[in-house]
Amino acid sequence: MQPVLTNDRMKRADRMTIESGTPSLVLMERAAEAVVAELHLSFDLRRVLVVCGQGNNGGDGYAVADILRHQGINVTVFAPCGTPQTPEAIHQAHRAAKSGVSVTDNPELATYSVIVDALFGIGFHPPLPEAAKRFFIAAHRAGVPVLAVDVPSGVGATDCDDAAPVAAVTVTFAAAKPQHYLYPGAFHTGRLVVAEIGIATDTADIFVSTADDLRLIPPRRADADKGKFGKVLAVVGSADMPGAGYLAAKAAYRVGCGLVELFGDRTTTRTIGAMLPEAVLRPDAFSDPQKLLSRAASVHVVLAGCGLGITPTRKRAIGALVRQAAVPLVLDADALNLFGQNFPKADVPVVVTPHVGEFHRMTGLSVAEIKRDPIGHAREFARKTGYTVLLKDARSVITDGATAFINPTGNCGMATAGSGDVLAGIVAGLIAQGAKPFDAARLGAYLHGAAGDLAKQQRGEYGLMASDISQNAEIILDRLNEVLR
Template identity: 40%
Template sequence: MYYCYRKKRYIMIYLANSREMKSIDTYSIETLGIPSAVLMERAAYATAVRICEVLKDTEGKKVIAVCGSGNNGGDGLAVVRILTTMGVSSAWYMAGDTAKATKETALQIKILENMKVPRCRSLDELTQADLIVDAIFGIGLTRPVEGNFARTVEAINRCRAIGRAAVCAVDIPSGISTDTGQVLGCAVEADFTVTFGTLKTGLVLYPGACHSGQVFVENIGFPIEATDQARIHTFAFEKEDIVRYLPKRQAYSNKGSYGRVLVIAGSKNMAGACFFSARAAYNCGCGLVRVFTVQENHDVILEKLPEAVLTTYDSTLVDMDLLDQAIEWADSVVLGPGLTCAPYAVNIVAYTLKHCKVPLVIDADGLNIIAGNGSLWDSVPQNTVFTPHLGEMSRLSSMPVGQMCLDLPKTCREFAKNHGIICVLKDARTIVSDGANCFINLSGNDGMATGGSGDVLSGIIGGFLAQKMDPLTAAAFGCFVHGLAGDAARKEKGAYGLLASDIIQYMSKIIR
C-alpha cells in the first residue's frame, strides 16, 4: 500500500530513480537555496510523526535508530532527537564511521551528544527496542552491503523476525537498489518505509516492494520546479486517475461511436482465449467486437458471447479475403491469444502485420511466431503493443530471464526503443514503455496468475485503442484497470480460486 500526498498540478504518481531524486535534491539546495538542514529537519519530523502513529501509545516504548555516516544517517539521528523532545524513549547506534560523517550528519551527532541522548555501543542492544529506525543507507547505494554493514542489517532483521521490534526504513530500506528494487547483498526488511518527495522505483519493484512494507510518501518541501527539472520519466496510475482517463460516453451516440475491435485468436480446443479477449474488449466500453477464429470454435463463441460478430475459417485453407475484410472493418486488432504456432497461424500473423493499418496488440502465440520468424520484424507497424510475459520476452530478445530481471524497466524501455513499439512486460509488477517513458503498474495480485488472465488484458488494451486512446496510455491504463478488476475479484473470492472470467466480471466494479 502506498500513501502519497498529491501535488495538484500532477496527475498519476511519479516514480523517481536515484539520479532523478538526487537532481531534485541538488536543485532545491544549490539553485533555489533551500538549506540541506531544513530538508533534513522536515524529513525527520515527518518520520517521527509516522512512528508515533504506528506505535500509537508510545509510553514505555523504546526507539533505536541505526545510522550510517551519510545524510540518510543524519535523517535517522534527527528522528531520534525529535522523538526525544516528544517524550519518546530513544537511542542511536552508529553503523557508519563518525569520522566520515557528512557535515549535516556530524551536526546531528553533536546535538545528540549535547542533549545526552543515549548511544548504543553494541548491536545486542537492539533487542531492547520496540521499533528500530533503519537509516544506514539512502538512495545512493550501488554496491553490495558487506562486512559490518551486513552484520548490522542481519541484526535488525533478526530483531524483527523474533517479533521483538518493528522496523521503519528512512527513504528506502538499506540494501535495496533505488533504481531496480534488487537486493544489493542483503537488505533490511521493514514494516513500513517513510520516503520523501516522491515514490522511488525500488520501493515498488520486487523484491524491493517486499522489503519496504507500507510506504508513506511525505512532502518535505521540494518545490514543483525542482521536480519538473528532474524530468522524471517513470509513472504509475492511481485510482483517482480512472475518471480522468476512462473514455467518455456521450448521450448522442451509437455502437459505432465507441470503436470496433477485431480479435484474431483461438484454435482447436482453445476457444477460451478468443472469448476472454473479446469479452474484455466489450467490458471496457467498445461498441463492437468481431472474433476471427477457426470454425471449430463457432458454436462455443456463439453460446458464450452472442454479442460478438463471428467470422470463422478452415485452418487447412485460410481464406485471406475474409481476414482482409475483417482487418478493414476494425478500429483496432488483437492478434495472437491461443492462435498456436502452426503454419497457417504463421501466415495469419504475417498477413495481419503487413496489412493492418489500425492500432495493433500482439499477445501470446502472435509473439512466439514473431520470435521464431525473424523476418516478420520488418512488417511490425510502429507503436504496435507487444504484451510478453518474461518467457516470451526472453524468446523475443534472446536475453535470459535472470538477466532481464536485474533491471526490468531498462529491459522494457530498451526493447521498446529498439523496435519502435510499446512493450508491456508482464510480471508481478508489469512495466509498460514506449522507449522513452515508463509506467509501472501498481494494481493486481498473485491470484491473477491464472490461465486466460493475459488474454483478458490484451482485450482490454484493444478495447481502449478502438476508443482512440493513444497506444502508450491504452497499454498502461489497460494494465491498471485489469489489475484493479483482479483486486476487486480477490477481495470477494480470494486468491486461490480466482479465474480469468472473474477478472472480466469485476471490471464492471471498476469501469462505470
C-alpha cells in the same frame, strides 16, 4: 499518476534544489520532521532505536533522534557500521549528542518498541555488511517493527540483500523510487509514505498509475450507438485453446467495446461464438493474408494471438497484419511467439503484452536480467521497435520507449490461466472506444489489476479465475465512473 524518481534523477533533483538556494541541512531537517510525524501516527514510541549509517541517510537518522529527544521521547542511536562521514551527517550527530541522545554498541532489541532504519539509502548496492546483516536478522527475530528512512537498508535499485528488513512503513522523500514498487524491493517496503520536502519532481519520466488516471478513458455519450463504442477484430483461439479467445473477446465487451468480430477457422469461431453469442463470426482461413487485412480495415483495433497457435500460415498472416494494417494492433501470446526476436516495423501503433517468459524469447535476455531492470529492458525494446510494451509481472511495466509507468494493482491470485488474455482484451476494448494505445495499455493494466483485487476480496487468492477478473472490470469501471465523472 504519481512521479517516480530513479536514484540518479533523485540525486540530480536534490542537487538542483540545493543549488537553487535550499541548504542540504534544511532538506535533512524536513526529512527528519516527516519521519517523526509518521512515527507519532503509526508506532508506539515508548522506546525508540535509531539505526544510523555513515552517510546522509544516517544524517537523517541522527536528526530524527535529535527531534525525538527534544520531544521527551526515550531514544537511542546505534551505528553498526561506524561513525558518520559526510559533513551533514557529522553535523546532525553532534547536535544529537549535544541534546543528550544516548548511543549504544549492543542494543537489547526486545526492549525497544520501534526501530528507525536510517542505515543505508537509495545509493546502496548489496550485499549488506556483516554487522548490518546480523543486526537486521536479530531485529526480525525479536519482532520489533521497523520504519525505514527513504528505503529499507539492503534494498538496491535492481537487487536486494536477503537480510534487508521488512519495514512496516517506509518514508521516502519527494517521490517514490522504482524499488518501492518493483520486486524484490516491494517485499521490504511496507506501507509507503511520500513526504514533500521541497524537492521538485518535474524531471520524472517514470510514474505510478492511479485510479484518477481512468479519467482518460473516453466518456460514454447517452445518445451513442454501438458503432460509437468501437469495433474489435479478435484474431484469437484455436482448436486446442478456444477459451483464451473467448476470455479476450469477452473482456473487450466488459470494458465497453461496441462490437467484437471473431476471425479464424470455422470450428474455432463457432466454438467461441457458442460461448459468446454477442460476437460476430468471421470464419476464414489464414492462407490468404489479404482476407485478414480486408477484415482489419473495417474495425478500430485488431487483437491477435490469445490462444492462436503457431503455424506457418498464421505466422504469414500475422506478419502481413503487422506490416500492412491500417489500425492499431494489440499482440499477445502466440502473436508474439510467431516472430521470435525478429519483430517487423509497423506504420500503426502496436501494443505488445508479453509476460517475462515471452519477453525472454522476444529479446534473448535471461529472465533474471529482465527482472533486474524491467523498465530499462522494456524501454529498449520499445525504442527499437516503435511498439508500446506492457511487460506483465507481479508489477507490470508499461512504456512507449520514453515515459514508463509502473502498475500498482493486482495480486498473486491473478497468476492463473487466462489472466493475460483478459488483459489483452481490456486493452483492445479501450482502444476501440478511442483511448490512445499507450494510455489504453497503462489504464488497461490498472483496471485489470483492480478487477483482480476485487476478485481477491470476493473469492480469495486460491480460487481466483480469469473469468472473475473480466466480470469485475465492468464493476470497477462503473464505480469509478460514478466517482470521477
